Amino acid sequence: MSDGTRAFDHDPVMRDEIVATFRDVPAGVIVDATLGGGGHSEALLESRTDLRILGLDRDPAALDAASARLERFGERLITHRCRFDELDAALADHELTELSGALFDLGVSSPQLDRPERGFSYRHDGPLDMRMDSDAPWSADDVVNGYDERRLADVIRRYGDERFARRIAAAIVGARPIESTTRLAEVVTAAIPAPARRTGGHPAKRTFQAIRIEVNGELDALPDAIDSAIEALVVGGRIAVLAYHSGEDKIVKDRIREAETGGCECPSDLPCVCGAVQTVRIVRAPKRPSADEQQRNRRASSARFRVAEKIAADPGADQTDIIESTEID
Ligand SMILES: C[S@@+](CC[C@H](N)C(=O)[O-])C[C@H]1O[C@@H](n2cnc3c(N)ncnc32)[C@H](O)[C@@H]1O
Numbered sequence: 001m002s003d004g005t006r007a008f009d010h011d012p013v014m015r016d017e018i019v020a021t022f023r024d025v026p027a028g029v030i031v032d033a034t035l036g037g038g039g040h041s042e043a044l045l046e047s048r049t050d051l052r053i054l055g056l057d058r059d060p061a062a063l064d065a066a067s068a069r070l071e072r073f074g075e076r077l078i079t080h081r082c083r084f085d086e087l088d089a090a091l092a093d094h095e096l097t098e099l100s101g102a103l104f105d106l107g108v109s110s111p112q113l114d115r116p117e118r119g120f121s122y123r124h125d126g127p128l129d130m131r132m133d134s135d136a137p138w139s140a141d142d143v144v145n146g147y148d149e150r151r152l153a154d155v156i157r158r159y160g161d162e163r164f165a166r167r168i169a170a171a172i173v174g175a176r177p178i179e180s181t182t183r184l185a186e187v188v189t190a191a192i193p194a195p196a197r198r199t200g201g202h203p204a205k206r207t208f209q210a211i212r213i214e215v216n217g218e219l220d221a222l223p224d225a226i227d228s229a230i231e232a233l234v235v236g237g238r239i240a241v242l243a244y245h246s247g248e249d250k251i252v253k254d255r256i257r258e259a260e261t262g263g264c265e266c267p268s269d270l271p272c273v274c275g276a277v278q279t280v281r282i283v284r285a286p287k288r289p290s291a292d293e294q295q296r297n298r299r300a301s302s303a304r305f306r307v308a309e310k311i312a313a314d315p316g317a318d319q320t321d322i323i324e325s326t327e328i329d
Pocket of ligand 1: 011036040041057058062105218
């Protein structure tokens with residue numbers, strides 16, 4: 001194991017299920033839109049010799065670590081630093097026109113969380129940073145010390161599903177300037193009523209998640225990225241997405257459903273007459289990691305997994321089929 005690999009040690013969530021998802025896709029290129037430490041890509045490259053990976057990440061430390069870990073695969077791995085909603089440009093840069101697969105393993109990696117200097121974690125003392133892309137112009141400091149109380153409360157509620165968002169926002173504003181992750185965690189914890197502090201993990205977890213999502217615009221980039229990936233798939237190619245909170249998962253579900261129905265709004269008990277074109281079918285895959293994996297890997301516990309497969313364009317798809325195949329929620 002190289003130093004780069006050790007420095008980016010991340011246990012890939014649902015690794016076996018992801019390998020199984022891409023087992024029968026046509027030979028060609030899979031975009032790993034969230035390359036991270038390259039754990040999923042490594043498993044995919046090992047599973048089939050006729051696959052190549054285009055690995056995207058906005059974090060240069062992740063690209064370095066993945067390149068070191070996957071060096072033995074030579075030209076079967078191409079890495080590219082960008083946001084995943086810049087997929088079209090990345091494909092053009094590498095003269096690629098179609099994909100056999102697309103994988104999104106959303107959110108942050110364990111090494112990003114575990115390195116105090118990245119400022120992602122309430123467990124370590126670090127600066128209020130939380131940028132995945134170290135060149136990004138603004139950081140957690142701008143949100144924590146710059147947003148007005150109402151906007152802060154809105155972020156914490158929307159991206160953290162935090163019911164005490166208003167109290168937390170008021171406490172943060174009252175404690176400014178806040179200069180470290182430890183101080184932020186203290187302020188948030190103190191703002192939550194004592195009985196609620198004892199349930200649901202660390203009291204600051206949801207607020208840190210919310211601020212991280214805001215800093216990195218994580219939900220803004222997702223719809224376009226999923227649409228572009230689906231568009232680029234060959235027939236029989238698959239898109240697989242691991243989401244870690246409800247806001248992410250809802251976007252994934254909506255974009256896949258849009259591709260599945262072609263945007264058809266005809267009554268569900270009648271044949272489609274609006275000319276909508278169905279471009280994917282939902283693949284029934286295990287929706288959650290196994291209980292064993294959830295126990296073994298802390299990150300896996302909130303994962304939601306969705307898979308869809310590109311089909312030959314089907315104008316006027318029969319609505320009855322569409323309803324049946326979306327029953328997985
Ligand atoms: C959960 S980790 C991926 C871990 C990877 N599957 C593995 O096995 O090592 C998510 C990675 O995606 C990157 N990322 C998150 N959002 C991104 C975006 N919008 N564009 C590009 N990379 C992104 C993060 O920097 C992080 O390295």
